[in-house]
Structures are given as C-alpha cells and as structure tokens.
Amino acid sequence: MTIEIAIIGSGLIGTLLALGLLHRDSPHFHIQVYEQAACHRELGAGIGFTRAARHCMMRLDPRLDECLRRVATDNGEPEAPDYNMRFVDGYHTYVGGDEADEAEGNQPVGIEGKVYKLYAGPRGFEGCHRAQFLAEIMKLMPDGVVQFGKRLERYEYMTSGRIQLVFEDGTEREVDCVIGCDGIKSRVRELLFPEGDYRPRYAHQLAYRGLIPMERAMAHLGRHHRRRLLLQHMHCGPHAHVLHFPVAHQHLLNVVAFVPDPKDWDASAFTDPPSPNPTLTPKTHLLTHFQNWTPFVRTLLALLPTELTQWPIFDLYENPPPTYAIARVCLAGDAAHAASPHHGAGAGVGVEDALALVTALECAETAIARGKRATTTALEGALRAYSAVRYPRSQWVMRSSREVCRAYEWEMFEGEGEEAEEDTGMMARVMEEIRRRTMKVWECDVEEMIGEVQGLFWRGM
Numbered sequence: 001m002t003i004e005i006a007i008i009g010s011g012l013i014g015t016l017l018a019l020g021l022l023h024r025d026s027p028h029f030h031i032q033v034y035e036q037a038a039c040h041r042e043l044g045a046g047i048g049f050t051r052a053a054r055h056c057m058m059r060l061d062p063r064l065d066e067c068l069r070r071v072a073t074d075n076g077e078p079e080a081p082d083y084n085m086r087f088v089d090g091y092h093t094y095v096g097g098d099e100a101d102e103a104e105g106n107q108p109v110g111i112e113g114k115v116y117k118l119y120a121g122p123r124g125f126e127g128c129h130r131a132q133f134l135a136e137i138m139k140l141m142p143d144g145v146v147q148f149g150k151r152l153e154r155y156e157y158m159t160s161g162r163i164q165l166v167f168e169d170g171t172e173r174e175v176d177c178v179i180g181c182d183g184i185k186s187r188v189r190e191l192l193f194p195e196g197d198y199r200p201r202y203a204h205q206l207a208y209r210g211l212i213p214m215e216r217a218m219a220h221l222g223r224h225h226r227r228r229l230l231l232q233h234m235h236c237g238p239h240a241h242v243l244h245f246p247v248a249h250q251h252l253l254n255v256v257a258f259v260p261d262p263k264d265w266d267a268s269a270f271t272d273p274p275s276p277n278p279t280l281t282p283k284t285h286l287l288t289h290f291q292n293w294t295p296f297v298r299t300l301l302a303l304l305p306t307e308l309t310q311w312p313i314f315d316l317y318e319n320p321p322p323t324y325a326i327a328r329v330c331l332a333g334d335a336a337h338a339a340s341p342h343h344g345a346g347a348g349v350g351v352e353d354a355l356a357l358v359t360a361l362e363c364a365e366t367a368i369a370r371g372k373r374a375t376t377t378a379l380e381g382a383l384r385a386y387s388a389v390r391y392p393r394s395q396w397v398m399r400s401s402r403e404v405c406r407a408y409e410w411e412m413f414e415g416e417g418e419e420a421e422e423d424t425g426m427m428a429r430v431m432e433e434i435r436r437r438t439m440k441v442w443e444c445d446v447e448e449m450i451g452e453v454q455g456l457f458w459r460g461m
C-alpha cells in the first residue's frame with residue numbers, strides 16, 4: 001500500500017510539512033514536493049517563531065528545532081531571556097522613567113519612556129534569517145523529494161479515485177492527496193473554490209524592510225541604546241510603527257517600518273516568489289512619515305539604505321476561504337490564512353498546520369493499514385479533521401493580525417477625546433489590547449491540538 005502525497009510549494013511551510021511527514025519513516029507514505037521556482041528564493045529578511053511554532057517543530061522532527069537553534073539569534077533580556085518582546089512609545093520623548101512602572105515589572109529606561117515587556121516563553125520569539133533557516137532545514141531533505149521548476153496548473157479527480165496533477169511544463173502526476181502550501185497567491189486555493197473569489201486584498205499598508213550591520217547601528221545609537229539594539233522592540237505611535245530585532249547572531253539588525261497607504265494596489269503588484277530585483281523607493285518618504293518621532297526611531301531609519309524595497313501588505317482578511325479542505329485537497333500556511341505580519345506569527349501558525357496535518361495523516365495511515373477504512377475515506381476524514389481543528393484559531397490570528405495594528409498605531413482608541421499625538425497615556429491603554437491579543441497568539445496548546453485532531457478523525461466526525 002502506498003499513499004502518494006503531493007505538497008505544492010516549497011516555502012517554509014511546505015518544506016517543514018514534508019520533513020515532518022518524512023520523519024515518520026512510514027513504509028506507506030510517498031511524499032513529493034513540487035515547487036514552481038527553479039531553486040529556493042527565501043528572503044534575506046528576518047523572521048521570528050512563536051514558542052508554539054517551536055513546540056510544533058520539535059514534534060515534527062526534533063532536528064528542526066536544532067536547525068533553528070543554529071541560526072536563531074537570542075533577543076531576550078540577559079537577566080530574563082524569556083521576555084523577548086518589548087513595546088515602547090516611539091513617538092513621545094520622555095525624560096526619566098517611572099518608578100511605578102518598575103513595580104509593575106515594566107522597566108523604566110530613561111530618556112525614551114516605559115518599556116512594556118511580554119513573556120514569550122523559553123526561547124519564545126527568537127529571530128533568524130529566513131534564507132539561512134531554509135538552507136539549514138533543506139540539509140535534512142533527502143534528494144529527489146523537492147522537484148523544482150514544477151508550477152501546478154490544475155488538478156482533476158480521475159475515475160480511479162486518484163488525483164491527476166497537471167504542471168505548466170505539460171507534465172502530469174497521479175497522487176492520492178494534495179496539500180497546497182503555495183502561499184498567499186495560492187493556485188490550489190483558486191482551484192479548490194472555482195466559484196468563489198478568495199484572492200488576497202491590499203491591507204492599505206506599506207512595509208519597508210532592511211538589514212543594518214549591527215556595528216553601524218551601535219556606532220550611531222549604541223552609546224545610550226546598546227541594550228535596545230540587542231533586544232526585540234516594537235515602537236508604537238500615531239499611524240505607523242517600527243519593529244527591530246537582531247539576526248545573524250547579532251551581526252545584523254532587522255528593521256521593518258509600517259506606514260499607511262491610501263492608494264490601491266492590485267494583487268498582481270507583488271510577485272510570488274519575491275522578485276530578485278524589486279523596485280526600490282527612495283527612503284525620503286519613510287523619513288518624512290517619521291519626522292516627529294523619537295530621536296532613536298529617526299536615527300535608526302536614517303541608517304537604512306537610501307533606496308528601500310516597498311512591500312505592500314496583502315492578506316485574506318476581507319475574503320477568507322470558507323474551509324481548508326474539500327475531499328482530498330487542502331490548504332496550509334499562507335495559502336489558507338495569509339495574514340498581515342503584525343503578530344509576526346503567519347509562519348508560526350503555518351507550522352501548527354503542518355503538525356496538525358502530519359497528525360491527521362498518521363491517523364489515516366493507521367486506519368488504512370488496519371483495514372478500518374478505505375484510502376479515499378481515510379484521507380478525506382484526515383483533511384476534514386485537520387480543517388475543523390485549524391480553521392478557528394488560524395482565522396482568528398489572521399483577523400487579529402490586522403486588528404492589533406490599530407493598537408500599535410494608536411487608532412483603536414481614537415475619538416475618545418485627546419488626539420493620539422497629544423495623548424501621552426495612549427501607550428498604557430493600547431498595551432492592554434496588545435497584551436491580550438499577543439498572548440492568545442503565543443499560548444497555543446499544541447498537545448491539545450494534536451488530541452483534537454486525533455479525536456475528530458477517530459470519531460469520524
């Protein structure tokens with residue numbers, strides 16, 4: 001008995017899913033990943049993984065966590081390393097800290113106001129360089145599993161019950177199950193819902209991303225802000241925010257600045273995979289937007305290259321797919337729930353999907369091997385259980401990713417009197433909302449999720 005599983009897309013999620021399935025060392029699974037690009041083209045940008053994602057990696061294959069350890073950069077506090085995420089008012093310049101803050105566990109840091117720390121858990125939100133992490137995990141991939149230059153064009157159910165994949169190069173393959181890990185502009189999603197429009201929409205935000213050599217950042221900012229540069233920080237303020245964290249073992253500082261954009265962008269405006277030669281924009285637009293922010297933020301942004309890549313932010317907030325699975329085809333990762341990046345958890349939630357899928361497919365394999373269910377019924381049941389368990393949480397994270405941005409950017413409480421710019425108490429108020437949402441993203445009970453998938457599968461839903 002062979003169960004042929006096709007994974008479409010070898011981004012982070014398709015690759016992790018394939019490795020998780022291969023780690024089961026099943027005599028029945030045959031895993032093949034089809035990637036449209038000629039080779040991997042992950043970005044030279046930073047990415048952080050939640051503690052739930054790390055837990056999932058351990059469960060997928062403990063070697064994945066070791067890969068992450070090799071490339072991850074500790075960004076927790078030396079004396080409290082599990083507090084990886086720090087939020088600050090990036091707009092008002094304060095003089096002196098507040099002792100009351102210290103009593104609450106928030107650290108006053110002199111000239112730039114109070115620091116709100118969130119407990120991310122052990123090694124909870126370490127940053128790493130995306131391309132380095134992907135290169136590291138690909139070392140675990142046996143030869144021949146990933147086929148490059150294979151862009152899925154369509155699939156069809158055959159009378160035999162199997163699924164025929166047709167690629168753009170004219171080649172075809174027959175498989176038993178298809179998992180679309182083909183990203184935000186998923187072709188599998190289009191094929192799964194031929195009647196519906198579940199294409200990503202523009203979130204009216206632009207992200208400017210860049211890496212600054214840490215030595216350079218230290219030379220300009222290190223005198224007062226050494227600690228700030230080595231730890232992950234979110235600078236909040238009116239209608240914009242800036243995130244930075246160290247990557248590449250603290251040799252580089254990853255910086256992302258978000259600004260609103262009233263313009264409309266069509267989904268074709270962003271390329272997938274990312275263009276190796278993206279259009280560059282002069283940094284002046286960004287600097288103008290932040291001209292009234294703290295000296296730290298202004299100096300940091302001034303250190304970015306003079307021309308920057310502009311990333312329009314798209315997500316599925318306005319038109320999410322109604323389910324992740326129909327029969328023996330399903331979606332995972334960004335294909336299912338592409339989110340704007342404000343929780344920094346899109347990939348993390350995709351890793352949770354990968355573990356849920358591995359769990360469901362293991363159940364199917366057992367049921368088939370024991371003769372309890374036919375291959376078709378077992379695989380359909382597995383994908384149904386996966387979708388039912390993953391849909392509510394991943395959709396909530398996707399929606400909250402957009403909504404939490406309104407707290408970072410002080411829009412959530414606008415209209416309550418004082419203008420956001422004048423309101424020095426704004427940070428304290430938005431932090432309640434930020435804390436509530438962020439903790440819900442980070443605190444996913446992975447073992448419970450595994451149990452739910454198994455329970456749903458065996459109860460036959």
Ligand SMILES: Cc1cc2nc3c(=O)[nH]c(=O)nc-3n(C[C@H](O)[C@H](O)[C@H](O)COP(=O)(O)OP(=O)(O)OC[C@H]3O[C@@H](n4cnc5c(N)ncnc54)[C@H](O)[C@@H]3O)c2cc1C
Nearest residue numbers: 009011012013036048152182183333334344345346347348
């Ligand atoms: C600015 C920014 C910052 C972010 N920061 C974080 C963070 O800190 N933490 C976090 O968890 N997440 C973060 N995210 C989200 C994260 O980047 C994504 O959720 C994640 O990369 C999605 O991975 P994926 O494998 O699902 O999709 P992708 O990485 O998009 O991979 C899809 C793959 O499918 C291939 N493909 C597409 N169509 C086809 C086809 N028809 N046939 C074959 N192959 C195909 C593509 O070439 C690609 O290789 C961030 C996102 C942004 C924009």
